[in-house]
Amino acid sequence: xxxxxxxPWYTHRWPWLLMLGPATVLVGGGYVSWxxxxxxxxxxxxxxxKQGKAxxxxxxxxxxxxxxxxxxxxxxxPRAGLLSGRLVGQAAPFTIYLAHxxxxxxxxxxxxxxxxxxxxxxxxxxxxxxxxxxxxEGALRDWRLAKGWDGVRTLxxxxxxx
Numbered sequence: 776x777x778x779x780x781x782x783p784w785y786t787h788r789w790p791w792l793l794m795l796g797p798a799t800v801l802v803g804g805g806y807v808s809w810x811x812x813x814x815x816x817x818x819x820x821x822x823x824x825k826q827g828k829a830x831x832x833x834x835x836x837x838x839x840x841x842x843x844x845x846x847x848x849x850x851x852x853p854r855a856g857l858l859s860g861r862l863v864g865q866a867a868p869f870t871i872y873l874a875h876x877x878x879x880x881x882x883x884x885x886x887x888x889x890x891x892x893x894x895x896x897x898x899x900x901x902x903x904x905x906x907x908x909x910x911x912e913g914a915l916r917d918w919r920l921a922k923g924w925d926g927v928r929t930l931x932x933x934x935x936x937x
Contacts (some may be wrong), residue, residue: 800867836912836919840934847911849921849930854898858885860930862893867914874908874926902926 784790849860853929862869868888875881881903904926911932912919919931 788907804852836917837921837934840918840920843918844934845918845920846933847930848932851899851902851926851930853902857896858899858902859896860894862887862889862895862911864893865889865913865918866893869911869913869935870908872910873902874910876906876908 781869788858788884799831842914843864845864847860847862849858851858858871861897866889871885872888873885883899883902885897885899887895887897901914907924907926909924912918918934922930922932924930
């Protein structure tokens with residue numbers, strides 16, 4: 776007979792290697808749970824019925840912009856931190872609203888008072904490179920121009936309602 780010496784299970788590497796997978800899943804699940812509770816989803820609208828009813832009002836504002844023949848062309852200079860351009864068809868003050876695609880706390884609202892020819896320049900330091908939803912509207916919210924923008928190329932919005 777041969778004498779075999781057996782050592783305790785925890786001195787072998789195979790049990791530890793087999794436990795590594797479930798342990799990784801537990802740690803990963805805890806991290807994902809922490810993320811879900813710490814950063815709630817901002818894409819869900821609380822009052823979707825009210826939002827749906829507001830679409831008809833937005834279409835009226837789009838049609839008003841088309842009737843006025845409004846168009847906007849603007850460029851962003853990241854070094855100077857300036858958004859400059861021209862709003863054709865209107866020389867009254869207006870608002871440029873930049874909506875972040877996922878984080879509403881990063882939305883930006885710029886109040887613009889253009890020159891008599893419609894040209895403007897407004898400070899916009901540190902614009903994040905993402906796909907912004909841009910809404911330009913009159914001070915009285917009687918017209919609206921809207922378009923997506925990546926923050927890099929020239930922003931051109933022409934009023935056109937189908």
